[in-house]
Amino acid sequence: MEITISMLLIAFVYLISLFFITFWLITYFTKGIEEKQNKLENYPKVTIAIPALNEEKSIRGTIESALNLDYPKEKLEIIVINDGSTDNTKNIIKTMMKNESRIKLINHKINKGKGESMNEALKAAKGTFFTCLDADSFIKSDALKIMLPHFDNPKVGAVLPLMKVKNPTTVLEKIQWCEYLLNMFYKKIMSTIDCVHVAPGPFSIYRKKVVEKLGGFAEKNITEDFEISLRLQKNDYKIVQLFSTEVYTLVPKSLKGVYKQRNRWYKGTMLNLFDYKRMIFNKKYGDFGVVQLPRVLISGFLAVTMLGLLLYKRVLVPTIMWFRDMSYVNFNVFYFMKEWVTNLFSNFSILNFNYMNIFLGITIMIMSGTALYLAYSFTKEKFLKYGFLTIPLYLLLYGFLAAGVWLGVFIELLFRRVQKW
């Protein structure tokens, strides 16, 4: 057997993936992810910022879900930032303001970006706690009562709800729904060792004075939620991931939409990691520096390497060769199919299987399956909620989807193309 570079690469990707899954499961089994729920003793003032850009379809629902929160009215402040919308968003906000004094509007004539919008809201905010609700997200009414008690620990800088995809209908949305569940379970485990690396847009609550002390949100950053999380981690604040309350978010329906969104996320990840490179492999930041950031850094490379090898070795080269070879035998597919089936049976031997690959494949599948099972049970979801194909499709396609986006990101970064948020 000749050991090739591609074999070494596959072994490397496999070992790294297996190591991380093993580490997460060990952390889960040793630390547990049960949540202690304290009762909210007093009701601090909370500011909810809702940045909106051309959200006429969803802005009413988002504001209503904020207004419907089970929380004393006088303790709730809602700041909607119309960030240069050209549709009917502003009028909808103004109409709602007539009936509800808690809504305040910051109007941008031109689009300034999310970071700047959030900072303006932060300046205007009167709450002890500050949260952002993306205009495509909806929260459960118990959210504040469940999330705020976790700030009793003064080390906590941010608390995050369980984020789920709202009413997935298309295959692409269902795949993302599955991905979000697994990702949430993973973040929940990471939360037990202070390794949450991103406080996403939908209803992450921040201790306002902490964000102010750290200088607010990064305005020119394309993933300001990742950046603020890195800054919180760098300054040794805890980010707590919860499972006991949920926020629902809309996800892109089209492949193009998914690509665009993920492209921004992944590119932002790489750019921010570059800015915070001193934290990577830095023992000073504990597991976050030694395990989590290297994992975030390497995941894109692993996905692209695996996809590249798989596509090149197993799809591209064999397909080209097949077409070339078959062109010499008049594309007599039927004959070769018959030949293949005959050979399959006449040459069959139990020794023909590659047991090493089967064993290694099953090992990683059992581990991933365990993680998926735990993710479903902890997020209180049924396996067949969105059809029996959701999980197989997720397992089959998600890797390709992510790797495809990563590949695009690497190419664009090589040519220094970075879009605005």
Next chain:
Amino acid sequence: MVKRDVSKKNLIIAIILTLLLFSMGILIGLLVSERRISHLEQISKDQRLDYESLQLQFLMITDSNKEKSCPVLIESLEQNIKRLISTGEKIEKYSEDLNLNSKEFETLKRDYTLTQLNFWFLVKKSREICEKDVVPIIYFYSNDKDCAYCSTQSRILTYVKGKFKERTMIFSFDGSFEQEALIPILKKVYNVQEYPSLIIDEKTYSGLITTNELEEIICSKLKEHEEC
């Protein structure tokens, strides 16, 4: 401020478990490789016996029993060569998987090469004695990357074999397998300088031979055949 720790214990357990599982996979691969070797050795033994049996059958052919014995002999030859090809494929496939037995695989491949040559001689001789209308083809391929059209030639040969059935008998030799001393000798004798190369009735055809060209050559050698 939160106190930062590295979960050393969990990290070490994860590393150990990962390496343990990976090593188990490799161990399984190696154990299977051992089993494969003994399986192939058994097949090789059987094939050598088959060859001896055929050789005896061949020696027993006389002018008087030719009519009855020849078809049986040719039929057995065809069956044996089919099995031989399947063994060759297994040796190639198994030796590509993880193993520590490259020496054993090399011995098996030598054994396979020699058995093929024996069968080739037998086919040539039976062709003369039995006056059988059959075209033996020697196919020199290479597993190295320098043979861009070996997979094409293999497919063409499979296709043509399907058309002419027992009227062609194909013997494939890895031209780069010089561990068997007979390979360089054969290459020299037939002036094989590139891959793929075909040898049909002592004539060497270098480079890719297309389906039509090969069919024409075979037809020119056969006395009669419905495909010609």
